[in-house]
Structures are given as structure tokens and as C-alpha cells.
Amino acid sequence: MANRITIEVTRYDPAQDEKPRFDSFEVPLRKEWVVLDALNYIKDHLDGSLTFRWSCRMGVCGSCGMTVNGVPKLTCATFLSDYAPGPVRVEPMKNFPVLKDLVVDTSDFLVKLEKSKPWIIRKVEKPLDEEYFQTPEQLEAYKQYSMCINCMLCYAACPVYGLDPLFIGPAAIALAQRYNMDSRDEGASERMDILSQHDGIWGCTFVGECTQVCPKHVDPAGAIQQYKLTATMEWVKALVLPRGSE
Amino acid sequence: MSKRSNEPFLWLLFSAGGVVSALLMPIHLLLFALAFPLGWLDGPGYEKLLVLLRHPMTRVYLLVLCSLPLFHWAHRFRFTLYDGLQIKHLSEFINVFCYGGATVGTVVAACLLWSI
Structure with a gap:
């Protein structure tokens, strides 16, 4: 050498x-x-x-x-x-x-990250001396997405983000999904308002580069496709039961 | 919910079309384009097929088989034009061309199927 x-x-x-x-x-x-x-x-x-x-x-x-x-x-x-x-x-x-x-300049990502509410949202908080129990299976459901370190390589790799800066982007969606799938969280519907817009999950065309470049083996492309199915099911529910979904 | 998007509907057609194209289409192609014409398998014969084709359920099935992959194409091609050729500013025309094309294809398929 x-x-x-x-x-x-x-x-x-x-x-x-x-x-x-x-x-x-x-x-x-x-x-x-x-x-x-x-x-x-x-x-x-x-x-x-x-x-x-x-x-x-x-x-x-x-x-x-x-x-x-x-x-x-x-x-x-x-x-x-x-x-x-x-x-x-x-x-x-x-x-x-x-x-x-x-x-x-990473400020665009930071604004989008905050929009996707990547934290545990509870309707009613438990008292401080009570714990939130979680089984290993419940942990496994979101653990992969919690490995994200906000390095933004997925944004650098995403051709859709390159063409349309309004797209909320891979990591923000993967992190939203990390909390959506957390058994302690009750904020999925709040996040859906942001994620199911045109510039949310629907901007993704499943190129998959985000998952390819992720150094922590998070699968943002998978998270987005999974969330598309969730959002579509909600859309169908709202169509069938217009009042029940409000 | 604010700014409700019509994308779920289009994506549902896209993904259903993907499933049909990936799972059912190859079976039909293998049977009717290769196995029967090349004599690998004994075909059902024209008369039997015609009787089968005239059954309403067969017609509905074949319409689904023709239509959903067209909507799968429409969705893919729309984004290919948006991002690949970078002509998203023509989105209204592209949308009409893609989904309109898939709709026309569906109508043509229905006309053919029900006229046999």
C-alpha cells in the first residue's frame, strides 16, 4: 500500500x-x-x-x-x-x-424534523412515579427506526428531496414512524395530519437510496411504504365511515 | 384532517396493480403465450375457453387483470415524467394523460370483453 x-x-x-x-x-x-x-x-x-x-x-x-x-x-x-x-x-x-x-445549512431538515413530532405524545401523562411497561416485542416494533442519528445522509441521497425541497424527507418520516409504532405513544393521528399531505409520504417515489446510504441500517424507505399503507387504510376508513373517523 | 390528499386512492390502485402484475400476469403469460402454443401443456381448446370467457365472473376477473396494471403503469409513468424528465410543471396534462390513459384502456378492455 x-x-x-x-x-x-x-x-x-x-x-x-x-x-x-x-x-x-x-x-x-x-x-x-x-x-x-x-x-x-x-x-x-x-x-x-x-x-x-x-x-x-x-x-x-x-x-x-x-x-x-x-x-x-x-x-x-x-x-x-x-x-x-x-x-x-x-x-x-x-x-x-x-x-x-x-x-x-441543515435548518430545513430541523424544521421538518420538528413538524413530524418525533417524541412520545400522551393524551394523559401518568404520574411521575408510575412506569410505562413495554415488552421486548413492543420494543422490537420500533427499535430499528430509533437508531437514526439525524445525519441527513438520506436527504443527501434522496433524488425526490433534491428536486422538491418541500418533501418532508426520509428521516423525518422514519422518526415519526418510530414514535407511531411505540406502544407508549398516542400521537399517531397528530402526525398523520403532517405526514399524509402531498409533501409528506406521497412525495416519495420509492427510489430507495435513503435506505442504501443509511449508516445505521435504518430503513426509511420501508417506513415510508409502511406508512403509505397505514394512511391509505385511514383514508378508506374515513370514506366508509365519514363521521367515525373525525 | 387538513389538506386531504387524493393520493391514497391512486396509490391503492398502484399497489393493487403491482400485485396483479407481479403475481397473476406471469401465470397468464406463461400459460397462454408459451405453455399452450408451444404444446408444453394441453390447452383447454377454443370452444371451452369461449364458454369460460362468457361467464360474467371471468369477464370481471379479466377486466381487473387488464385494468389494475394500467393504473400501476399510470402512477409509475406519472412520476417518471415528473422526476425523470423533470416536467412536473405540466402535472395537469401528465395526470390526464396517465390516469386518463388507464381509464380509456379499462373502457376499451371492458368493451372487448363484453362483446365477445
Whole structure:
């Protein structure tokens, strides 16, 4: 294995630059290094002005999502040696406005995430000293979706979100489904008002890229199709029993 | 519920059409396009088939077999045009073309089936 590899990094400051450019850096190629290590090496030794987000370095915080050789990846979990002999091209996540270099503006996702109400909604809260019991089967029903770390790789991969920014998007729907399927939750009907709109689940055309790129093996595409069936059943119920569904 | 969408209805037709296309259509194609003409299996014969075809339940079944896959196509093709060709601004025309086409196809199938 050659002991160095070239990293091509997007450089862009919207306040000054007309369009993004690529800067190339040579970094050591070490077996245990991930793309994020290379970026940190560049920042520490080659160019301190390179701007990118990161925090935990262990695939938990969801901050370091970028596009590596065209594919949305968590850079802390993407090994440099897999791209040898290089070059490795690191770009910001697609479908988001760039703030600087590799940092994108995620506010659109945060607004959508809040809209889908990803928290437990109870009509009446139990007193604090009473517990909500849950069987292992009930936990299993939503556990997969609870692995989401809000890294937004699914938004970067989703061609529908790229074409129609109003689409609420994969993670917001998967997280809504995470709470819908939680036995302690009673908020499914509140979420349905948001999710069953045109820009909700019906925007999805089941391309499936969201599930492909998810680093935590959540299946947002599956969650959306599952929710389409739920919403359709509700629609049929409302049609058959117009009053009963109010 | 605010802003009720008509998408559930279209999606229901789409998914039902998908099931029919995936499960029933291949059986019919295998039997009537390959197995009977190539003599792999003994066919039921023209007269028997005609009697079967004239039964109202057979006609309804064949209408469903023809119609639902057309609506499956309509839904898929609508989004192919929306996103693939990126001509979503023509959505009204596309919707009429796709679902209208599937409706016309259904009517034609019904006319043919009930005229035999």
C-alpha cells in the first residue's frame, strides 16, 4: 500500500467565491485512518482554513456526513484504504445549501424534523412515579427506526428531496414512524395530519437510496411504504365511515 | 384532517396493480403465450375457453387483470415524467394523460370483453 493518498476537497465561501473549486492535498495513508482523519490532518498541518463539521468520531453524533467519491457517507466510518490508491474526492452533502467548504445549512431538515413530532405524545401523562411497561416485542416494533442519528445522509441521497425541497424527507418520516409504532405513544393521528399531505409520504417515489446510504441500517424507505399503507387504510376508513373517523 | 390528499386512492390502485402484475400476469403469460402454443401443456381448446370467457365472473376477473396494471403503469409513468424528465410543471396534462390513459384502456378492455 502506497503511504500517501490525494484528497480533493471542495472549497467554497459563498460570500466571496463565485463557484466551488477543488483543492488537492496529499495526506498519509494509514490503515486505521478514516476520511475524517485525513480532513483533520489537512486542517492541523496543511490548511487551517478548511471548514467541516465533526464531533464524536464514532458514528453516533451524525455531524460528519459528506459526499465521498459521489456517495453520501459518514466520514468517521469511511476508511481511506478502501479508496486507495485514490484520489478521494470529498464534497459537502448534496441537496443542502453550502455555508462554507464542507459545512451545509441543515435548518430545513430541523424544521421538518420538528413538524413530524418525533417524541412520545400522551393524551394523559401518568404520574411521575408510575412506569410505562413495554415488552421486548413492543420494543422490537420500533427499535430499528430509533437508531437514526439525524445525519441527513438520506436527504443527501434522496433524488425526490433534491428536486422538491418541500418533501418532508426520509428521516423525518422514519422518526415519526418510530414514535407511531411505540406502544407508549398516542400521537399517531397528530402526525398523520403532517405526514399524509402531498409533501409528506406521497412525495416519495420509492427510489430507495435513503435506505442504501443509511449508516445505521435504518430503513426509511420501508417506513415510508409502511406508512403509505397505514394512511391509505385511514383514508378508506374515513370514506366508509365519514363521521367515525373525525 | 387538513389538506386531504387524493393520493391514497391512486396509490391503492398502484399497489393493487403491482400485485396483479407481479403475481397473476406471469401465470397468464406463461400459460397462454408459451405453455399452450408451444404444446408444453394441453390447452383447454377454443370452444371451452369461449364458454369460460362468457361467464360474467371471468369477464370481471379479466377486466381487473387488464385494468389494475394500467393504473400501476399510470402512477409509475406519472412520476417518471415528473422526476425523470423533470416536467412536473405540466402535472395537469401528465395526470390526464396517465390516469386518463388507464381509464380509456379499462373502457376499451371492458368493451372487448363484453362483446365477445
